[in-house]
Amino acid sequence: MTSTEWRPTACILCECNCGLEVQLGGDDDRHLIRFRGDKRHPSSRGYACEKPHRLDHYQHGRDRVTRPLRRRPDGGFDEIDWDTAIREVAARFAAVRDAHGGESIFYYGGGGQGNHLPGAYATATRRTLGSRYRSSALAQEKTGEFWVSTRMMGSATRADFEHCDVALFLGKNPWHSHSIARARVTLKELAQDPARTLVVIDPRRTETAAMADVHLAVRPGTDAWLMAAILAVIVEEDLVDHAFVAAHVVDAAPVLDALRAVPIAACCARSGVAEADVRRAARLLAGARALASFEDLGVQMNRGSTLVSYLHRLLIVLTGSLGRPGTHFVPTTLVDIANGASTKTSPVAEARIVGGLVPCNVIADEILTDHPARYRAMLVEAANPAHSLADSKRFREALRALDLLVVIDVAMSETAQLADYVLPAATQFEKAEATFFNFEFPANTFQLRPRLFAPPPGPLPEAEIHARLAEAWGAITEDDLAPLRAAAAEGLAAYAQAFMARVAMHPRLSAQAPVILYRTLALPEALREGAVVLGLAAKAALERPASLARAGFGGSPLEAAVALFTAIVEHPEGVVFAVDAWDGVLRDLPTPDHKIRAALPDLLDELAAVLAAPAEVVDPAFPMVLSAGERRSFTANTIIRDPAWRKKDAGGALRISPADAAALGVVDGDPVRLTTRRDAVVVAVEVTDTMQPGHLALPNGLGLGYPGPDGEITTGVAPNELTASDDRDRFVGTPWHKHVPARIERVDRTAPAPAPAPAG
Ligand SMILES: Nc1nc2c(c(=O)[nH]1)N[C@H]1C(S)=C(S)[C@@H](COP(=O)(O)OP(=O)(O)OC[C@H]3O[C@@H](n4cnc5c(=O)[nH]c(N)nc54)[C@H](O)[C@@H]3O)O[C@H]1N2
């Protein structure tokens, strides 16, 4: 039986978090049976792709962790009760802190594509322990973009694809990866309207490229030359928006000089794109009424990634594509996720920390050393770094070298398998959840989704885990909480006032604010874990009062915070929390003088160095380039572990070009041996003329172990068995996952599959 009631929730499979309505059914109404896009959700407005229909595979994974687990010396796990788990985990973290200082305790994760509240609660745990270093997946994708953008414009920017007339996707395949609201509707509109132009820069003729008016099939890893050539054409043909530059840019001259020196023909040759096509694209981009652009992993996980992010930003600036409808904007967010400020370095590798995040690719180096400041303990929450970080073998070795590894996850992930303690979390449908990945403009949205049902006995929401840890450490006591519980009974405004007074009187409590809110705020059971959002609303009311007021949440900061939080609680389908204006984008640019800095000397030097460098010598042992981790119709990081969720491409084929297939004598479905400097695997091929000769692509999110009838079965190739952590950007340490030197060889179809490489 399926209940006919439609319940509001959201899809958790990519960062768009489209609003959904779901009908429950099956045992105790705990299965997610029917789905539809929620028309009331303010940004997705009824949109959803094919993936959420498979969400029940997430809720009912067979490798769900249902009890706290403690590692035995023989490597197995014992189930323990929560009191024991909390007591021991609290004592062991405290012991590491007392022996080596809180800064030796590293925090990784905090949220994936659908769940950002754990990271908010974990700030209490981190501050109690004095933990200073942390990271997340953003530090292997977006930190380069955030860093240059913040230096130039005071913030990262996003783009308005709905109203642009020219759209550029650079190393991005939104048909499958989305990342913009209602991606496929927006792409179809762009493609079908003769007055609008879709430009894609990608070595592969992706689904998005196939719809495009202009597809520049760049040679893999050479986007820096292509972008330099495009910019140089814009300068040479005098297509620069001089009025914009004069009004908003303080230091354009050194940039224009550098671009005048770019050898256009040589750059085009290097990038594999005909000069005539580059010039045509440059004129289109510069001639746009409104240009919207988006760079993603194809360039951010590739050679020269930070330089390409810089050149992309120069394209935005020199074409004046900021602050008008259809161009770029600075989003107002509830949590400052896109902050690219950099003030310190990591303690061992001395790597640049951007937005508070240690580069993922140096974490193993920070552990596998006898340096006194090395990380000794790690808390991993809602992330699977043993699978998602470069060079899994070395990362596993690093995790094993820790004095203590604690993992909070719903499933027995590759990382959980290495933990000293695994703490089982409620799924994202068993607790209230939210994300901070909405970047709409001028009206931005936020959705706090109520749980669909209670967790089964065993797993706990992260909020509860962090609150119990705080209590075990004595960081919060009943004396701290009782007065606030009393205030909560008098309503939200009285509570908020009492909360501020209490923290002002006892400043030590400010570090514990998330868990205090969770313990004392009177919320309906289905929304309890949303308590921390009141704190975020209060912060937004102080920092962005005008944006909140335009959305209807005005008055004093306290009044605004209370009104906003009330609306969030009353609208489980999502609310508009901030409204901005296009004419405010440039006026309020978050740089000290509200002007753009175009000349970043280190990146201009890098451009000159790259242009002067001789062509790289290809290692004959690895003549091909592997893009390790491509988004396809049925991939979603490692959020769903059951391979049966995939309706297509169940095994995760290696895409190769017809020319490479013919040279090897293989056809669709044949196995080949794929070898990189780190490993060799056997994988079936998909022969497709969307690939360039010499270019290979493996999907992301595969190679997960999952319980089968006769034990664990691993489906597909885990991409990071093949990658190396030294292959990274020299500025911010982002990995070159899309540029792994590789070769392929034929294997006999009838020969038994080779034994898997020993787990390092
Ligand atoms: N279906 C699905 N959607 C997802 C996700 C998922 O797992 N599955 N994950 C989400 C997440 S976490 C993220 S970060 C986004 C990522 O979204 P995308 O960045 O769009 O994802 P990818 O497919 O990894 O890479 C994009 C493109 O880079 C191209 N590329 C490879 N090498 C080069 C190169 O040298 N130059 C250029 N210009 N392009 C190159 C590839 O051909 C590919 O089309 O997707 C999100 N959406």
Ligand SMILES: Nc1nc2c(c(=O)[nH]1)N[C@H]1C(S)=C(S)[C@@H](COP(=O)(O)OP(=O)(O)OC[C@H]3O[C@@H](n4cnc5c(=O)[nH]c(N)nc54)[C@H](O)[C@@H]3O)O[C@H]1N2
């Ligand atoms: N080679 C290569 N590597 C890549 C990429 C690539 O393209 N190529 N892409 C990179 C990118 S862009 C990203 S974003 C990362 C993603 O990698 P990670 O950041 O590690 O994220 P996920 O793989 O989504 O892992 C999420 C974990 O959270 C668990 N989980 C799900 N729901 C909950 C919950 O409610 N609570 C808790 N506590 N846990 C939960 C899941 O079981 C899973 O173990 O991968 C990166 N790695």
Ligand code: SF4
């Ligand atoms: S676009 Fe992303 S969030 Fe929306 S339904 Fe598809 S996978 Fe889910």
Ligand SMILES: [Mo]
């Ligand atoms: Mo990502």
